[in-house]
Amino acid sequence: MSLKVYNTLTRQKEEFKSITPNHVGLYVCGPTVYSEPHVGNLRTFCSFDMIYRYLIFLGYKVRYVRNITDAGHLTNERGEGVNRMESQAKLESLEPMEIVQKYTVSFHRIMDAFNTVPPTIEPTATGHIVEQIEMIETLLKNGFAYEVDGSVYFDVKKYNDQHNYGVLSGRNIDELMAGYRDLDGQEEKRNSIDFALWKKASPEHIMQWNSPWGKGFPGWHLECSAMSTKYLGETFDIHGGGMDLKFPHHECEIAQNVGNCKQGGAKYWLHTNMLNFNGQKMSKSLGNSILPMEFVNGNHPLLDKGYAPSVLKFLFLQSHYSSELDINVKGLQDAEKGLKRLMEANDVIGNWELGISSNHKTELDIKIETIAANCKECMDDDFNTAKTIGNLFEFASIINSLKGGQIKPEEISSAGLDLLITTLHSYLFDVFGLRNENATIANNKLDDAMQLLINIRKDAKAKKDFVTSDKIRNELSAAGISLKDEKDGGMSWSLG
RNA sequence: GGUCCUGUAGCCGAGUGGCUAGGCAAAGCUCUGCAAAAGCUUCUACACCAGUUCGAAUCUGGUCGGGACCUCCA
Numbered sequence A: 001m002s003l004k005v006y007n008t009l010t011r012q013k014e015e016f017k018s019i020t021p022n023h024v025g026l027y028v029c030g031p032t033v034y035s036e037p038h039v040g041n042l043r044t045f046c047s048f049d050m051i052y053r054y055l056i057f058l059g060y061k062v063r064y065v066r067n068i069t070d071a072g073h074l075t076n077e078r079g080e081g082v083n084r085m086e087s088q089a090k091l092e093s094l095e096p097m098e099i100v101q102k103y104t105v106s107f108h109r110i111m112d113a114f115n116t117v118p119p120t121i122e123p124t125a126t127g128h129i130v131e132q133i134e135m136i137e138t139l140l141k142n143g144f145a146y147e148v149d150g151s152v153y154f155d156v157k158k159y160n161d162q163h164n165y166g167v168l169s170g171r172n173i174d175e176l177m178a179g180y181r182d183l184d185g186q187e188e189k190r191n192s193i194d195f196a197l198w199k200k201a202s203p204e205h206i207m208q209w210n211s212p213w214g215k216g217f218p219g220w221h222l223e224c225s226a227m228s229t230k231y232l233g234e235t236f237d238i239h240g241g242g243m244d245l246k247f248p249h250h251e252c253e254i255a256q257n258v259g260n261c262k263q264g265g266a267k268y269w270l271h272t273n274m275l276n277f278n279g280q281k282m283s284k285s286l287g288n289s290i291l292p293m294e295f296v297n298g299n300h301p302l303l304d305k306g307y308a309p310s311v312l313k314f315l316f317l318q319s320h321y322s323s324e325l326d327i328n329v330k331g332l333q334d335a336e337k338g339l340k341r342l343m344e345a346n347d348v349i350g351n352w353e354l355g356i357s358s359n360h361k362t363e364l365d366i367k368i369e370t371i372a373a374n375c376k377e378c379m380d381d382d383f384n385t386a387k388t389i390g391n392l393f394e395f396a397s398i399i400n401s402l403k404g405g406q407i408k409p410e411e412i413s414s415a416g417l418d419l420l421i422t423t424l425h426s427y428l429f430d431v432f433g434l435r436n437e438n439a440t441i442a443n444n445k446l447d448d449a450m451q452l453l454i455n456i457r458k459d460a461k462a463k464k465d466f467v468t469s470d471k472i473r474n475e476l477s478a479a480g481i482s483l484k485d486e487k488d489g490g491m492s493w494s495l496g
Numbered sequence B: 001g002g003u004c005c006u007g008u009a010g011c012c013g014a015g016u017g018g019c020u021a022g023g024c025a026a027a028g029c030u031c032u033g034c035a036a037a038a039g040c041u042u043c044u045a046c047a048c049c050a051g052u053u054c055g056a057a058u059c060u061g062g063u064c065g066g067g068a069c070c071u072c073c074a
Helices: A039-057 A096-113 A125-143 A157-163 A173-179 A222-232 A243-262 A294-299 A309-317 A329-350 A363-380 A383-406 A413-433 A445-462 A466-478
Strands: A004-007 A010-014 A022-028 A061-066 A146-147 A151-154 A195-200 A215-220 A233-241 A266-271 A273-277 A325-327 A482-487 A491-495
Touching: A010 A022, A010 A146, A022 A039, A022 A215, A022 A222, A039 A061, A039 A233, A039 A266, A039 A273, A039 A294, A039 A309, A039 A413, A039 A491, A061 A222, A096 A294, A125 A146, A125 A151, A125 A195, A125 A215, A125 A243, A151 A243, A157 A173, A157 A243, A195 A243, A222 A233, A222 A266, A233 A243, A243 A266, A294 A309, A309 A325, A309 A329, A309 A383, A325 A383, A329 A383, A363 A383, A363 A413, A383 A413, A445 A466, A445 A482, A445 A491, A466 A482
Parallel strands: A022 A061, A022 A233, A233 A266, A273 A325
Antiparallel strands: A004 A010, A146 A151, A151 A195, A195 A215, A482 A491
């Protein structure tokens, strides 16, 4: 079975065929680095991380471009840390590039904490002013743009005469024109729906560049068109982003691309859905906005404690990227337990010494092959991670039954065991990018010390000295380490 | 007002016209010195109303909720 993706441009699931065999060009709208990213942004970036990883898993060579928006309409009012009422002394107010630097670094730290693979190219808007100016010049030449007093606007109505503005979002321009409000600078435009390609800078705009039309800064939608064209070509495979960017951002992007070179950019458009907390959209005004790192350190009144990045990621993966997801504390707790179950099963099978020698294919082998095939089939079906995880839990169940003796070692062949181990491992770590927060421990000094305690406890139990054995177990438990007595008299330990 | 999405068990969530998703929670049993973990079993739901069909959670129409976008937003 081959990969199918839901293309929001055509509103249907389509077979994915890359333009260049074995290669994929992937563009995702990145963060605006004027503030901390939202957890919703995090979900989007985690979703595309999974998509990127799965494409690689399938054997594609992927060029993954995710921009950093560090130019645009920043004014003193919006720049954090800049207080207009205070001294305007140069060193006391933040330079725009200091803000950009601060939040770019912070963004990368978060992406790293959540174990996402960096894009192969991460271009900045400020680094591509020249390309953006060139694109505006082409749009002017092609007659889809006009200049008014140092600003350049995209002529939506003229574009719509020849092409289809609204092809992505399903809107039509008459309704749009009727519904628009009066905003600053509207009187310059030929029509209310025209959008800025270049804006003349007023003095309070602290980021501005020279252009053929005077000092100014690029429009909000232009950078993605310019940079995707530069790095992926006039047509490329996948363009991704959050649902809320569909209109106007992505619609404008398509218009700019078509107006520039008659090509609409991406062949497949993928949109991730919104994330709610306790049934509500997270927003600062509702007081329910939680930052990504606050989930990790638990430093927020709506959270009971911190959760490992993989827990949040696992929670994301348990629903489909294009579904709305409502998260809450119970969901986090559930995800933590579920993830632990999978990780422990993976640990168990990893250090296994069953001495399986059979090469005969058994019933269980066939079941394992089916589950492994299901995992791929689910992922091929528009990256259905939720369903894939359901299959991984079946693996966990088989592993636990083998461990508990409900399934005998002779019921599985070494090839079957191998397939189980590699499949579980590759989905957990390679495709989903989860981390085993408890692992890493085997064979280190802590483990040696734990073995000592375990041996003392075993002796105590053998002498029926349950006071001592319970003391060891209870005090370790209080320290965040849990001991498990196993059937064969063995003991294992884990954090948490 | 316009464009679109959505309603699935106690909770979260997959779901392709017929085939019990899965996780968490709960109950019982097995194992256990006691726990924990694990295994087995139980809980069979699709907002409402009509229609299409041999058969609808799934398709169509309507009603009622919820949400997103239309304005910087993932």
